[in-house]
Amino acid sequence: MNRIAFSFLVALLAGSAFAADLSDAQRNAIVERIKPVGESCVEGDNTCAAAPATVVSAEPRSxxxxxxxxxxxxxxxxxxxxxxxxxxxxxxxxxxxxxxxxxxxxxxxxxxxxxxxxxxxxxxxxxxxxxxxxxxxxxxx
Structure with missing residues (x-):
């Protein structure tokens, strides 16, 4: 294995070790940042029953x-x-x-x-x- 490939492998392994050392709070923060913007809810599915509904204007506009x-x-x-x-x-x-x-x-x-x-x-x-x-x-x- 040449020196460049070896250096790359060492850097990759060091980065992997760092990622494994994340706390639960850090992992949860990452999950929160990368979750989808919108979610699809199917009528009758209780897992997303609290999802915000689209608000229709209260009064007719011109x-x-x-x-x-x-x-x-x-x-x-x-x-x-x-x-x-x-x-x-x-x-x-x-x-x-x-x-x-x-x-x-x-x-x-x-x-x-x-x-x-x-x-x-x-x-x-x-x-x-x-x-x-x-x-x-x-x-x-």
Whole structure:
């Protein structure tokens, strides 16, 4: 074995010995730092029953406020094929389908496109999404 490989092996073994000398508190701190940010809970699973729920806004927000917070990123730029706010041509076919269809799209998303449920705003109530749809339609006719 050459000197470089031997030195590397010695350094590796020394590092392993250090890791084994961690206290329980140090190990727990490491586990806490590297645990997943979010956890998936299945209904009826008592092990995660205390997991925090997503908080939906208590009071309905204005359509403009919801648009600015959740919709503008795509609907102001046309990202992922989103119809731009104010583009009457892009919105005309959608508006022709009726408001119930637009509300359903806003709340449920459109499979196979960039439009995800509630535009990704999981703190928005359905009414918040409806208000944002109303705002975009009113500004795009």
């Amino acid at each position: 359509g403009e406020a919801v648009y600015n917070a959740a919709c503008m990123a795509c609907h102001s730029t046309g990202a992922a094929g989103a119809p731009k706010y104010g583009d009457a041509v892009a919105w005309s076919g959608r508006i022709a389908k009726g408001m119930p269809a637009l509300y359903a799209t806003g709340v449920g998303g459109v499979p196979g496109t960039g439009m995800i449920a509630k535009g990704g705003c999981m703190t928005c109530s359905d009414e918040d999404v409806y208000a944002a749809v109303d705002y975009m339609v009113a500004g795009s006719q």
